[in-house]
Amino acid sequence: MRGKRILLGITGGIAAYKIAFLIRLLKKSGAEVKCIMTPASSDFISPVVVSTLSENPVGIEFWDKNDGTWNNHVEYGLWADLFIIAPLTANTLSKMANGSCDNLLLATYLSMRAKTLVAPAMDLDMYAHATTQRNLKQLENDGVHVIPAESGALASGLEGEGRMAEPEIILASIEYHLNRAFEAILDRRSVLITAGPTFEALDPVRFIGNHSSGKMGYRIADELSSMGAEVILISGPTQQKVRNRDIAVIQVSTADQMFKEVQKLWPMSDFGIFSAAVADYKPKEQEIKKIKKNKEELSIDLVRNPDILKWAGDHKSNQQTLVGFALETNDLLENGRKKLISKNLDFIVLNTLQDKGAGFGVDTNKISILDSHNNLEEFELKPKAEVAKDIVSYLKTYLEK
Numbered sequence: 001m002r003g004k005r006i007l008l009g010i011t012g013g014i015a016a017y018k019i020a021f022l023i024r025l026l027k028k029s030g031a032e033v034k035c036i037m038t039p040a041s042s043d044f045i046s047p048v049v050v051s052t053l054s055e056n057p058v059g060i061e062f063w064d065k066n067d068g069t070w071n072n073h074v075e076y077g078l079w080a081d082l083f084i085i086a087p088l089t090a091n092t093l094s095k096m097a098n099g100s101c102d103n104l105l106l107a108t109y110l111s112m113r114a115k116t117l118v119a120p121a122m123d124l125d126m127y128a129h130a131t132t133q134r135n136l137k138q139l140e141n142d143g144v145h146v147i148p149a150e151s152g153a154l155a156s157g158l159e160g161e162g163r164m165a166e167p168e169i170i171l172a173s174i175e176y177h178l179n180r181a182f183e184a185i186l187d188r189r190s191v192l193i194t195a196g197p198t199f200e201a202l203d204p205v206r207f208i209g210n211h212s213s214g215k216m217g218y219r220i221a222d223e224l225s226s227m228g229a230e231v232i233l234i235s236g237p238t239q240q241k242v243r244n245r246d247i248a249v250i251q252v253s254t255a256d257q258m259f260k261e262v263q264k265l266w267p268m269s270d271f272g273i274f275s276a277a278v279a280d281y282k283p284k285e286q287e288i289k290k291i292k293k294n295k296e297e298l299s300i301d302l303v304r305n306p307d308i309l310k311w312a313g314d315h316k317s318n319q320q321t322l323v324g325f326a327l328e329t330n331d332l333l334e335n336g337r338k339k340l341i342s343k344n345l346d347f348i349v350l351n352t353l354q355d356k357g358a359g360f361g362v363d364t365n366k367i368s369i370l371d372s373h374n375n376l377e378e379f380e381l382k383p384k385a386e387v388a389k390d391i392v393s394y395l396k397t398y399l400e401k
């Protein structure tokens with residue numbers, strides 16, 4: 001997003017208060033932001049907040065009533081790399097669908113050369129109304145991308161579809177549309193990702209699991225999807241959510257369930273990124289009833305789980321690229337190299353619990369990547385979303401070689 005020019009149009013709905021967060025997210029990701037507001041939107045969010053956060057003057061009227069300065073809508077249209085209108089009210093939607101032009105935002109829409117995205121927000125009955133749905137269809141036919149409203153509590157007190165997509169979702173969609181054109185090597189390629197822990201049941205209430213948060217795999221899924229890849233994420237139990245709604249998420253609990261899904265999907269995937277912390281063992285027997293504490297000592301027999309990544313490596317074609325992870329407590333490089341070979345990987349992402357801030361449950365990670373040509377690249381300690389970018393960028397370079 002660094003240096004990308006985002007024009008943000010704000011219309012008059014209660015969801016406008018969330019736009020402050022969206023501007024912050026855009027600025028944090030390195031984008032340049034300019035905002036235009038409909039006159040009605042300033043009842044919901046102050047132009048002072050918008051101009052302060054965006055670090056640019058805000059356009060509201062065609063000209064400044066004090067000094068006559070003209071706000072040039074054509075210039076806005078030429079300046080932007082992407083135009084996002086959020087929140088989009090039913091009123092502005094209907095005007096856009098019909099080509100009306102009675103304020104600066106609408107004139108800018110008609111002058112826009114860049115891709116336009118909209119995030120509608122309204123009450124559930126307004127959103128469901130045939131007119132609104134027809135107008136949204138019209139916008140889509142005109143080449144606008146609609147970020148669908150979400151379901152949940154609405155300002156009216158009612159509950160239903162109509163809430164503006166959360167700022168994180170809007171940001172992911174902006175990144176997706178900006179990157180799409182540039183990442184031909186990933187565009188429309190299918191990627192299979194595993195993430196999270198597996199839970200191996202002992203009885204109906206207990207399981208053997210681990211501390212994997214799933215963060216790494218989820219952020220890689222977001223990153224690849226924002227570059228145009230078609231991502232299927234097979235996830236063990238985690239609190240994580242994907243930011244990009246184009247990602248298909250398959251929830252599983254055990255290694256056996258994960259394996260079944262991988263066996264179905266790997267043959268039709270271009271790339272596999274296996275970041276799940278799969279339990280190596282599962283209980284030999286699963287008790288039907290809760291185990292009672294009537295013995296001083298209890299032993300549980302464990303049996304090996306399938307090595308899912310090894311299976312994928314054994315069934316890899318020349319057209320497929322496979323990436324694994326290794327978390328080691330000692331002899332990282334040597335163990336990593338062994339895994340790379342035995343699992344037939346293209347590259348392996350290495351991390352150790354010995355690095356502070358790396359590994360399980362934390363927000364940061366410190367990785368090295370070892371590839372099948374014996375190249376080793378070491379990375380700094382970074383937030384996992386940044387690490388995901390490094391891994392995807394390594395994948396791109398690896399594919400281009």
Ligand code: C5P
Pocket residue numbers: 194255274275276277278279280305306307308309310323324325326327339
């Ligand atoms: O052999 P080890 O478990 O250390 O290898 C880690 C890598 O193998 C990770 O990429 C993990 O997702 C994958 N793996 C797997 N199935 C297993 C064990 C590990 O896919 N049963």
